[in-house]
Amino acid sequence: MTSSGKVLASAARSASYNMVLQVMFRMITFLLNAFILRYISKEMIGVVNVRLTLLYSTVLFVAREAFRRACLSVDSKGQWTQTINLIWCTIPLGFFCSTVLGFIWMFVLERPDDALLPHYDTGVLVFGLSAFLELLVEPLWVLGQAMLFVRLKVIIEGAAIAGRCIMTVILVHKFPDLGIIVFCIAQLVFTFIYVSFYYIFFIRYIILRKDEDFPLKSIRDIFPRSIPGQYWADIYSSRLVWSFFKQGFLKQILTEGERYVMTIFDVLNFGDQGIYDIINNLGSLAARFIFLPIEESGYLFFAQTIRRGEVAKKQPEESIDLASKALEALLKCVVLIGITILVFGYAYSFLLLDLYAGTLLSSGTGPLLLRCYCMYVLLIAINGTTECFVFAAMGKQEVDSYNRKMLVFSIAFLTSSYFLTKSIGSVGFILANCLNMLARIIHSLYFINNFYKGSSYSPLSGLVPKLPVLLVYLFAGVTTIFSEVTFCCDRGIYFRLIHIFIGGLCLLAVLVTIFLTEKKLISFILDQWNEKRKDKQDKKDL
Incomplete structure (x- = not known):
C-alpha cells in the first residue's frame, strides 16, 4: 500500500x-x-450544561485547537522536539484563559440564585481547573494522532466518559441535594482518568521500545527542552499556530454562539x-x-x-x-x-x-x-x-x-x-x-x-445525490408525514408501532436505492474496506 x-x-x-x-x-x-x-431541575441542567460547560469548552478550544491543527500538518513534523516545545505553550495559555474566564463567570455574568442553585463558584473553579489539567496531555495527544494510534483516543476518552457518567448517576441517585457538586466530582473523575491513562500508555510505550522509529526515546522527551543551534520551536509552525489561533477563537464563537448569547445577553x-x-x-x-x-x-x-x-x-x-x-x-x-x-x-x-x-x-x-x-x-x-x-x-x-x-x-x-x-x-x-x-x-x-x-477533478459533484435517490427521499418524506398525522401520537402504543414500522420500510427503501444507484460511493467504500483488510492481513503475515 x-x-x-x-x-x-x-x-x-x-x-x-x-x-x-x-x-x-x-x-x-x-x-x-x-x-x-x-x-434535578431543568434550571440545574441549564447552569451545568450551558454555563459551566461553556467555560470548560472555551478554555480548551482557545488554548489547544490552533496547536493541534498546526502540529498535525505535514510541514510541522520534521523536528519533533521543536513540535513538542511548541505544544507545551498550551499550558500558560490555558492558565491565562482559565483565570480570566473564571473571573468573568463568577463576578461579571449574571449568577443563578444561591438559594436554588448553591455552589456555583465551586463549579466555576472545578470546570476551569479541569480544562487546564487536560492540557497536560496535548503533546501526547498530537503524537498519538500523528503516529496513527487510531484506537488510543477512543479507548482513553471512552474510559473517561464512562467514569464520569457512572459517577454522575451514582451521586445524583444517592445525593441529589449536592446539586452542582455532583457534576464537579464527576468532571474531576473524567479529567483524572483522561490525563493518567495517556501518560501511563506513552511512558510504558517508551520504556518497552515497541517501535524503533518512534520519535521519543526517553520519558524526558515528552517535556520541553532546548535544542543547541536551533530555534526553540519551528518558526513556520509557530506562525501557523497564530493564524489558527485567531481563526479558532472566531470559530468557537460560531460553534458555541447560542450559548454565548444565552450566557452574556440573558x-x-x-x-x-x-x-x-x-x-x-x-x-x-x-x-x-x-x-x-x-x-x-x-x-x-x-x-x-x-x-x-x-x-x-x-x-x-x-x-x-x-x-x-x-x-x-x-x-x-x-x-x-x-x-x-x-x-x-x-x-x-x-x-x-x-x-x-x-x-x-x-x-x-x-x-x-x-x-x-x-x-x-x-x-x-x-x-x-x-x-x-x-x-x-x-x-x-x-x-x-x-x-x-x-x-x-x-x-x-x-x-x-x-x-x-x-x-x-x-x-x-x-x-x-x-x-x-x-x-x-x-x-x-x-x-x-x-x-x-x-x-480534471470535480469532487463537488458529490454534493448532489442521484435522481432516483432524491425521488425516494421525497416519497419517504410524504409517506412518513402522512403516517404521523394518521397514526401518531395520541392513539395508543399500537398506532405508534405502525408509525415506526412505516418509517422502517421507508428507510429500507432509501438504503436499497442508494446501494443500487450510488455505485461510485459504494465502490470507494468497498475499496477502503478491502485495503483495511489487506493491511491487517499484511501485519499478521509479518
Missing part, C-alpha cells in the same frame, strides 16, 4: 473508531439525561436554557457521533496528503487523485446521511421527545426545535466536510484572510442570534445557525472550486 493509501486507511479507521466513541458517549448522555431529569432564563440544551443534544447526536469524527479524520488525511498553499495542478498526481476521490466520497456520504436525518427527523421528532421525557419536551416548542435542528444537521454535515479540506489546503496567507471573513461571520451570527431569539424565542438560535452555516459553506465551495480550477 502507498503511503497516501496508508494515511487514508488510518484516517478511515480513525473515523470509524471515533464514531464508536461518539455513539457511546452520546447514547450514554442520552440515557443519562433521561435519568437525571427525574432527580435572552433565556436558566430553565429555558436547560430545555434548549436537551433538544440541542438530541438534535446534534448525528453531528457529534458521525460528522465530527469524519471531519477530524478527513482533516488528518488531507493535511498529510496535499501540500498547503498549492492548487490542484501543482500537487503530486497520486496525492491529488486520492484526495479528490476521498473528498467526493465524503461529501456524498455526509449529504446522504444529512438528508436521511432531515426526512425522517421531521416525522418522528414528536414521538422521540414524548418517549424520551414525556410532555416536558413534547408539549412545548420541543418538536419544532428538533425539526428545525434536522435542517441544521444537513448544513453541519456539508460545512464540516468542506471546511476540513479547506483548512488542510490553505496556506498561511489564505488562513489569515479567512480569519477576517470569520470575523464578519461571527458578527453577523451573533447579531442574528440576538434579534431572532428576541423575536421568535429559542427557534431563533437554530435559524441563525443555519444562516451562518450557509455563509461558511458558500465560502468553502468557492475556495474548493478555485483550488481545482483547470484540473
